[in-house]
Every structure is written in structure tokens, then in C-alpha cells.
Amino acid sequence: xxxxxxxxxxxxxxxxxxxxxxxxxxxxxxxxxxxxxxxxxxxxxxxxxxxxxxxxxxxxxxxxxxxxxxxxxxxxxxxxxxxxxxxxxxxxxxxxxxxxxxxxxxxxxxxxxxxxxxxxxxxxxxxxxxxxxxxxxxxxxxxxxxxxxxxxxxxxxxxxxxxxxxxxxxxxxxxxxxxxxxxxxxxxxxxxxxxxxxxxxxxxxxxxxxxxxxxxxxxxxxxxxxxxxxxxxxxxxxxxxxxxxxxxxxxxxxxxxxxxxxxxxxxxxxxxxxxxxxxxxxxxxxxxxxxxxxxxxxxxxxxxxxxxxxxxxxxxxxxxxxxxxxxxxxxxxxxxxxxxxxxxxxxxxxxxxxxxxxxxxxxxx
Numbered sequence: 001x002x003x004x005x006x007x008x009x010x011x012x013x014x015x016x017x018x019x020x021x022x023x024x025x026x027x028x029x030x031x032x033x034x035x036x037x038x039x040x041x042x043x044x045x046x047x048x049x050x051x052x053x054x055x056x057x058x059x060x061x062x063x064x065x066x067x068x069x070x071x072x073x074x075x076x077x078x079x080x081x082x083x084x085x086x087x088x089x090x091x092x093x094x095x096x097x098x099x100x101x102x103x104x105x106x107x108x109x110x111x112x113x114x115x116x117x118x119x120x121x122x123x124x125x126x127x128x129x130x131x132x133x134x135x136x137x138x139x140x141x142x143x144x145x146x147x148x149x150x151x152x153x154x155x156x157x158x159x160x161x162x163x164x165x166x167x168x169x170x171x172x173x174x175x176x177x178x179x180x181x182x183x184x185x186x187x188x189x190x191x192x193x194x195x196x197x198x199x200x201x202x203x204x205x206x207x208x209x210x211x212x213x214x215x216x217x218x219x220x221x222x223x224x225x226x227x228x229x230x231x232x233x234x235x236x237x238x239x240x241x242x243x244x245x246x247x248x249x250x251x252x253x254x255x256x257x258x259x260x261x262x263x264x265x266x267x268x269x270x271x272x273x274x275x276x277x278x279x280x281x282x283x284x285x286x287x288x289x290x291x292x293x294x295x296x297x298x299x300x301x302x303x304x305x306x307x308x309x310x311x312x313x314x315x316x317x318x319x320x321x322x323x324x325x326x327x328x329x330x331x332x333x334x335x336x337x338x339x340x341x342x343x344x345x346x347x348x349x350x351x352x353x354x355x356x357x358x359x360x361x362x363x364x365x
Contacts, residue, residue, distance in 0.1 A: 014255035
């Protein structure tokens, strides 16, 4: 039974061919450069975060490894060559589960912002709301667990990938479970997006900038899930052997030029944009939190409330101040402000022009 030909779920992104070499190098370098803003932000005591965004930092480092492996596999091979099955499986697992981690980061970000709304703040007039704070934290705990619905089926499914070429039952499990994983991820991205848009104008003292940034991340991540759901129905007859007879690549192997282009545009690029965005933004300023965010379950042991020192107001906690968008964001904002000021100055009549107009008016009178 196991020797009979059967359909194997196609590799998302297709076989690593020589056409993948240049894009893989570009993405590896881009991810390597993306950690620089994070390190700059971590070096500055005013922007440093220990837990918030650390998952994206680890993700970016891991992506350097993934794209480097893909570049190595695509650089020098010939038709009929057997590629390393272990490296192919590693790439597929990384592509399938990596983007789901952005959802966990979003939960941590919004937990800090929601808990912030419950703090006593004389400057804004808010009172202490320990009960609301308790339930916000429990909701965040539950939201963090919900992402397991997407990641666990994917992990189980891809654990069957090494045997998919020889065992039809493993191929069938992989086919079904990666559908479950991507569908669950898309549902959760949309669910949290709708939920945040609902509470944006309904929770008192909730910073709308924090909600908007989080929704933007969720929207981009959903593009990856939609792409995966649109292509994972494809199957092929081989897993890690580059075919040497026509057709060059089996139908449905996602190795054509068009298939690879859509993979890089709708899968790889949105992930890269999110990684850059999270690591460039000043998370402490946008979500108005401390270096640790809110990660423990009670007021006594940790979280934002710990900074209040038993209820004593601490400057910077719960106060909406000017946003520091990070080095790149600040540079863009300064350019915009300078351009707006220059435009305003151009539209405004000069002193000589005003004087000339007044002289003409006097002579006319």
C-alpha cells in the first residue's frame, strides 16, 4: 500500500530552485537588518522593553536562518537531485507557524494598554479599577491560549511531513491539519481585529493609537493566512526530489514563476513588514507601558500596577504623552513636519508683499 503512488501536499513556496537564490538572500539580509532598530531601542533606557516584542526579535533572527538555508539549497543543484528532507521540513514548519506568533505579540501589547485604562491617574481624572484590571488580565491569558488552536494542529501536521512521501495516511493528515491551522489563524486574526475595533471607542482612557497599530499588524498577518488557504489545496507526486523529466515540475507543485511571485508578495513580504514595524516602533510610548509591560497576574507581584507603588502616582504611567515612534518613525515625522512648515511658509505672503499691498491701497485711497 505504501509503495503505490499518492498525492503529497505541495511545498508552500515550491521547490527551492535557482530562481529563489536572489530573493532568499534579500530576505535574509532584510531580516538581519531589522534587528538593528530593536537593539537601538533596547540600548536606550527610555525605550527598552524586556518582554514586549522579544518574540518578534527571536522570529527575525530565526528567519535569517530559514532564508539562508533556502538560499543554500537553491544556489547549486541539478535536476534529479535529492534535497535534504530535514531542511525542507524545517522551512515549511517555519513558514506555517511563524506568522502566528505575531498574534501572541498583539495580545501582550493590548494587555498593557487595557490594564493602563484601569490605573488611578490624577492628571487624566481616572480612578483605580482593580476588578476591571483583573478581568482584562484573565481575558488576555485566555487570548494567549487561543493561538494554540492555530499552532498545535500545524505542528502536529508537519510532524507527519517526513513520512508523507511514503505513507498516504501521513500525507492525508498533513493535508488536513495545515488547513485547520491556517483557517484557525485567519479566524483569530479577524476575531481580534473586530474585537479591538469594537472596544476602541468604548473603553474609557484607552489610547486609540495603540489599537490602530495592533489592528494594522493583525490585518497584515491575515494576508499570510489568506494566501496559505488559497494554495495549500495543491498536491504533487514528489517531496524532495527535483524532477529530471518533463514536465520540469509536477502540476500543482507551486514551483512556477507565477506561484513563486505570489509566495514572496503575499507570504514573505507581509511577514517582513510586520517584523520591521514591531522592532522600529517605540512600544513603551505607543502602548504607554514600562519595560516589562504587564505580564504577571496580580497587582502585588508585577505588571504595570506594580509601578504605582501601592497606589502612589508614578509619572509616566497612565499619562498620554507625546509619542516616540522610534528612530525611523521620528525621522519620517520630522520630514513631514518640515515639509508642512515649508508649504505653509510658501503659501503665506511675505512682509514685502504685504507692505507693497498696503502702499498700493494707500495711493488708491
